[in-house]
Amino acid sequence: MNLVGLFFSLLAIIGWSAYPTLVSKFGGNSIQGIFWATWGTLIVATILLLVRGLSVPTGVDFWLSVASGASWAFANVLTIAAFSLKDSAGNILGSSKAMPISTAFQISANVLWGVIMLGNWPSFTAKLLGFLAVIVILIGAYLTTYQETKTEDNNALLLKAVGILLVAQIGYSLYGILPQYTSNGTDGMHMFLPQAIGMAAFGLLLGIFDLVNNHHNIFVDKITYKQIISGFFFAMAAFGYLVSAQPEMLGLATGFVLSQVSIVGATVSGIIVMKQSKTRREWLVISIGLVLILLAAAVTSFL
Template sequence: MGVLLALIPAFGWGIQPLIASKVGGSPSNQIFGTGLGSAIIGLIIYSMYGSVSGINFWISFGAGFLWSLGQVGQYISYTQIGVTRTMPITTGLQVVGTSLIGVIIFGEWTGVTAKLIGLLAIILVVIGVTFTAVQEKQQGASAKGSMTRALAVLVPTTIGYWAYGALPKAVDASGIHLFFPEMLGIFVGAIIFNLVTTKGKSFVQKESWMNGLIGIDFGISSLAYLFAAQAAGVATAFVITQLNVVVATLGGLYILHEVKTPKELTYTLSGLALIVVGSVMTAFI
């Protein structure tokens, strides 16, 4: 049952960028919809399970708020380099950053063997990300410029994902009780981003509300992950959910019809394999 539950976020998180691309709209529309849908699922869970309070509430809220920063970076990057390049890069950055935070701050990967295996895993992920970013020279300077701009957005905003993964570790409470403040934080982050970028104009645009599908998908997938981790263990659930990068990248190729040369496709598929292998290694240390 735990394995089957873990397949829900693997698929659900993987189709998020596909939904965003099909529904359309600007990054402002997409993050508002994400926040709205997440808040709806959060409220449902709050009515069933309740929530933490006090400082634990605000830590969890902050984790969700910072997650919205990372998600905005993804949405912006989709418009610059597409889903097939964005997803492997952002996944690699998340795996590397979250792993290093776990080692440096929370003392994970104890022992020389664990650290060596972890280092090898990180190297594999970094090589995999590099492979997925390969672009042939004939695409010209504009393609390289787009990649540079995308990385300038993705790298700093990924800090939001790192915080989302790290902050709840400072809270002594079950994941289900952290769920509502995290989703609320995402919604508030989305509102603030829209107020800053569109002065609130995006609130009345239909694309903003249609993108609520992304938030509902994210909320359900995140909830499924909590139950999967409880049933099958965190390591097993984490490994299975890493398939989301495969779903997103292949979906970008075959559903969104993003174009890659034969050489780029070979590198991308090889890079995906390395990212998944590296992620799996970190889960079993």
């Protein structure tokens, strides 16, 4: 296995494990959480363009890439809003519960689109194994939400989060789908900068909206600048995954599977950092759910 590719994949795992937890830890609203993730990505994309001397897509390819990035930013701000939800006692839902559900939705939606619209998994056996894997992913996501003691308040909060994450999935799906309609030869490395422009533009517009509509100036709020740290981890992850998924490194399938390991880090770190108490049985069930998501994701990637 390519050790350099493995190193960059490790950067993606660390970055995506830390990002949602740090966003929750630093607090602020969802717009503050997204702002530096988008601008950090733009900075990294610009540096990559200059160092590698990459060309930028033009015409329709450019705008599809920009729209793809903006769609991701739309989805991510909703995802942050979901794990920032609080119950009547002021307890935050947290990334440890929201992220596995979001990951399950993303994998399931990408799989369905690939099979129905792009002709992936042409054989009956591949389709059967693939759809069984999707069911396992959804079961795994459900297990990660397990609580020994349930209340109506907990259930209502989780249902609200699921609703928000379903809407967010529209953005995540467009993020992956729109690049499929660019010209042949427009790979992820060349699309990275225009995608980052779309992300950063959406983040900036959200900041301006918050200022005008809510009289909340995120640009002078110290919490926003704490989120620079979370933005750094996200940008590191985006860059690491982009490099590791290149054909000469690990390739798309292996790079994708390894990136899914981050859901384990995001869930466990979310529980520990946010000091969410879990019983031994809850830890066991959550761990089983995470393993199911990872194994099923591996199956879908190699069909």
